Amino acid sequence: MKKITIAIDGFSSCGKSTMAKDLAREVGYIYIDSGAMYRAVTLYSIENGIFNGDVIDTEKLKNEIKNIRISFQLNKETGRPDTYLNGVNVENKIRSMEVSSKVSPISTLDFVREEMVAQQQTMGKEKGIVMDGRDIGTTVFPDAELKIFVTATPEIRAQRRYDELKAKGQEASFDEILENVKQRDYIDQNREVSPLRKAEDALLLDNTHLSIEEQKEWLFRQFNKVSK
């Protein structure tokens, strides 16, 4: 079977990484969560005085962007890759509401995107990769053999995230999550560089009424059609 590149884009919290990780594990592909990379840059910015409230010191970040090393390592307990920032495991920290509320403005910066896209393209140069994000099918891998664009209503996406946090025993407010999901969607769709949009040749999946199992089966069917 030939190795292909799979790009999964879509709105925040709609199940992209759930589908992508499952497929990658079953077919033995590398999985990359490109959102985790933008989150890691955001965490670095929070921890290194690049934010003053909501204002970003873009000159400082531009000078330091080459010092930000992001990598992934398999977590043997979860069976999934954890995100490392300059050698430190930041998988939990990058999922905080503080990072979620600041990541989309960081992701609008052209020099940040340039650096992340270059790193992502290097990770995918041998193919055999599933990457999820916002611009994978349009910018990072425009020649990907399989492109999926995932969507679901904002309310159902916020509910899924809320349920996930509650199950982990974390404090969560449904209204705050819904507001964050809507705000990120707006910024991601309206930024100048690589805005979130469906690539013309991407397959659309609205999973509002699909279970995790159903969407997984759907993705496997698409993979089997293309990779033969």
Ligand SMILES: Nc1ncnc2c1ncn2[C@@H]1O[C@H](COP(=O)(O)OP(=O)(O)OP(=O)(O)O)[C@@H](O)[C@H]1O
């Ligand atoms: N079809 C589904 N039905 C119910 N829950 C789902 C479904 N797909 C994913 N989920 C759950 O929704 C939550 C968000 O999923 P996931 O993290 O995969 O989304 P994402 O699109 O990768 O999010 P992000 O944009 O933040 O990276 C998770 O708790 C996941 O288990």
Ligand SMILES: Nc1ccn([C@@H]2O[C@H](COP(=O)(O)O)[C@@H](O)[C@H]2O)c(=O)n1
């Ligand atoms: N290819 C990408 C991936 C993500 N972003 C930005 O990062 C935010 C967090 O991503 P999650 O997948 O973890 O939700 C997202 O809201 C985008 O602002 C991006 O720009 N490009």
